Structures are given as C-alpha cells and as structure tokens.
Amino acid sequence: MNHPYPQAPVLEPERETATIVADPARRRTILIATCAALMAVVASASGLNVAQQQMAVDLSASQGSVLWIINAYTVALAALLLPAGAIADHRGRKPVLIAGLALFGAATAGAAVADAVGLMIALRILAGVGAAMVMPVTLSVLTSSFPEEARAQAIGVWTAVAGGGGLLGMLTSAVLVSAVGWRWVFALPLLLVVAAFLVTAAAVPNSRERVATRFDLAGSLLSVVGIGGLVVGIYEGPARSWTAPLTVASLAVGVFATLGFVLRELRCPAPLLDLRAFRDRRLAAGSTTLLVIFAVLGGVFVVLFPFFETVLEWSAIQAMAGLLPMLVAMMGASGLAPKVSAGLGARTTTLAGVAAAAIGLALMAALVSVDGGYFAVLPGMVLIGLGMGLAMPLATHAITASLPADRQGVASALNDTTRELGSALGIALLGAVLTASYRSAIAPDLTAFPGRVADAAREGIGRAFEVATREADAARADALIATARGAFVTGWSAAIWVGAAAMGLLLLFLIARAPRDAPDPDGSDSPASPEPTPSSGRVGPAPR
DSSP states (O other): OOOSOTTSOOOOOEESSOOOOOOHHHHHHHHHHHHHHHHHHHHHHHHGGGGHHHHHHHHTOOHHHHHHHHHHHHHHHHHHHHHHHHHHHHHOHHHHHHHHHHHHHHHHHHHHHOOSHHHHHHHHHHHHHHHHHHHHHHHHHHHHHSOHHHHHHHHHHHHHHHHHHHHHHHHHHHHHHHHTOGGGGGHHHHHHHHHHHHHHHHHOOOOOEEOSSOOOHHHHHHHHHHHHHHHHHHHHHHHHOTTSHHHHHHHHHHHHHHHHHHHHHHHOSSOSSOGGGGGSHHHHHHHHHHHHHHHHHHHHHHHHHHIIIIISOOOHHHHHHHTHHHHHHHHHHHHHHHHHHHHHOHHHHHHHHHHHHHHHHHHHHHHOOTTTOGGGTHHHHHHHHHHHHHHHHHHHHHHHHHSOGGGHHHHHHHHHHHHHHHHHHHHHHHHHHHHHHHHHHHGGGGGGSOHHHHHHHHHOHHHHHHHHHTOSOHHHHHHHHHHHHHHHHHHHHHHHHHHHHHHHHHHHHHHHHSOOOOBOTTSOBOSSOOOOOTTTOOOOOOOO
C-alpha cells in the first residue's frame, strides 16, 4: 500500500514544547478563546452585508465601492490563509494568533470611525490579513493541544461556530443597524477579539514544528495570487458581467497562478501543500465535502434572504430571525456529530448528513410557492441544517487527521480556504441561476407593461417593486408585483434544485470514494480515521 507522500522526504519535526493539555478546565478555556477569535473574524465577514444602504449614504459611496468594502476583507482572508497557516507551523502558533488578533482588532477599530471609501477599503484589507492569521490557527491550536479522545468534540464545536457565526453576525448587525446605526456592526467583532486576545495570552499554549526545510516562499506567493485572482473574478462576475475586463483578467491571473502553484508544489522538495497528499481519501473526501457544502450553503443564504424580504415582505431583522431554525439545527448537529459518529462510524454519519441536506433542499424547492409562506420552506431548512451540521465536523476532522503534525497549520488553512472558495462559488452559481431563471420566467408576462417598466422589472424583483411604487394605476402596480413574485419563486426554486443536485452528486462521490472506517484492534469499527502521529510527523497509509 502506497504512502500518501511517496516522493517527499520524511522529515522529523521537533516540537519546541509539549502542547497536549491534560487539564479539562484549561482545555475548555482554550476552546472558548479560539471560538471567540473565530466568531470575531467570521461575524466580521458577514456583518456589513446588512449595512450597505446606510454605508453608501454616509460615505457617499457607489454600490460598486460598497461591494468592495465588503469583499476586500474576504479576498484578503481567502488569499492569505495557506501562507499564514504555514508560517504559524514554522514560527509558532500562539504568537501568530496573538499578532493576528491585534492586527484584526486595530483595523476593525479604525474601520468603525473611517470617513472615506479608500481608507475603509484599506482597513478592511488589513482586517482580512489579520483574520487570515487567526482563522487557521484557531483550529491548529485545537488539534495540537487536545488529546485524541477530546479532539473530535472540540472540532465539532469549532465547526458549529464557523458555520453559524456568519449568520449570528448578520442577525446582530441587523439589530444594531436598525437601532443605532451601521458603524455599530463592528462592536461585536471588537468585543470578541479583545476577549480572545486576553484569554489567548493567558491560557493558550504555544506549539511550533521545527523542520529542516525552508519556508516555501514561491509557493506561498503563487497561492496568494491564484486564490486572490479566482475570488476577485468570482465576485466581480455577477456584479460587472462575466465578460468585463476586470472579471476576465482576474480569473485568468487566478487560473495561471494556480497552475503555477500546482507545478511548483509537485517539484518542490518541501512544498507549502504537498498535493500528493490528496491520494489519501480522507483528505480528498473531506475537502470535496466542505467545498460543496459551503457552496450550497452560501448560495442558499443568498436566495433565502430576498425571498423573505420580497415574497414574504419581512423586514431585515425578521428575515434574519427566519434563518435561525436552520442555524440552531446546524450548530446542534455539529456538536452531536462526534457522538453520532462514535456509534455509526464517520463514513455512515457523513453520508447520512449529506443525504439529509439533499432531501431538505429538494423538499424546499418542491414546496416553495408565493402563497405557501414561511412554513412551506421551514422543514427543508431544518433538514439542511441538521444534515450539514452532521457532515461538516467530520469533513474538517478528516482534513486535519490526514496531514502530519508539522503541517496542522496548513491543514487548518486548507480547511478554511475550501470553505471560502466554496462560499464564493455557490453565491456566484446559485445567484446566477436565480437571476437567469427569474428573467426567463417574467419575460412572457412583461408584454402587458410599458417598455420602461418592463425593462426595469426584468433587472430583478427589487427593481420591479421600485417601479411598481411609482405606477399611478394601482391595479397595474399590483399585477406587476404579483408577476415579479411569481417569477422570483420560479427562479428561486430552480436555484435550490441546482443546490440539491450538487449535494446529490456529492453523496454519490462519497459513496464511491470516502474511506471506510478503520477497524479497532479488537475488531470493531472506529468512527474516526487514523490520526497523524505527533512525534513522527507521519501519517498512516491512505485508507482504501
């Protein structure tokens, strides 16, 4: 049976300090610190979405500038995750985490009082750099500090925060924007980052893997350019069009840099990310699972929010509250996933979670209607939350377990990069399906309206509502709104069906390729795949 690193030299890392924490009380403190830090950076990524209009007015910013204020943070975060995780492995996880928290906090505090668009974008980029130093290290701290018997549960809690933190950030921000103004959306991340900084400094142990290799600077730069280019292109495509010069140039740079990264890593004796590791089915299955889940989840959030606001006529706060059942189900299932896995096995639990999410998506797409209201989509939302909550922690555990001890920062960064890329792809894909299907569905019914009204309504349901409010004929205005709602639900259903198909394909992939649970010495099945051996830095043979 081939080792997953057949061509790479085996290097013996030497830990600077023994970091496994035996005291359960201290482990809980470490978990609180890392989850507070994670919540801060995740909430900051989503919080400004609900403040777009107030921010545009206050800063005299165009819609394009507002989108760049929001997206600059995510682009910097996604592009720098892999190098930041590797630096933490080489230089020490605790100092990188503390430095990242300090940079993130300072940039976030500055953004709270910034009065110019350019300054705001620059500060959001700096906050993204700090977040890239924080996000992967929070997970690698857990994998290097918790003993094997407690690690899966800690990863489950971490995953619940990672999955639900964005939605909690949006809900809190919606309340603050409505009550006191958009600048208060930075309050929650700031409070969390201060608490995380203080607890990290006091309780989190340091770990550092000394290896006889240099840092892969060329691979790091190529990964930054590749991932950054792809994310910018994916964000700009729906906003500017997929043929716009910036979109095409960004995607081209991203693709060529990614190809360069692949060639570099395959030839480098000590790569940033050894791509031969993907021969290990745990890593391949875990990465693919997270990519698809977060693509679907990001797309679902994009289409659910306008459904609540336009079809159900809810306020922003009501719309955010409407997502809470899915959030509660997801976070609860993430916490229970290790226990369920202990009884059923990791493979069976993951398959059950993906299947439940696929059924939930199909149910939601089939039952949604203009007149069905919230309760037509609620059962599907709950199933999606339960299913994804079961699958995500096990996918994360598979990724961290498949890479050696001296690459846990890289493993954590790979986990986070997969999430960010998946979200960006899902938002672009499901958003594009919704837009195209809406336009196709509304086109036949617009012949009864004047040309200017029809052109505006064709752009989207928001524009249809806008021109309807200026329509002097009340009956015609009501007819336009009803037409737009019906077309939107048609497009919405089509987007959700695409998400259901993606989860179905993921299920088939996992049935064919996910590793079977390794047997215990006594012959029983083990719920978790083999862990990397901290003392040797090796991983076991790839499961077949």
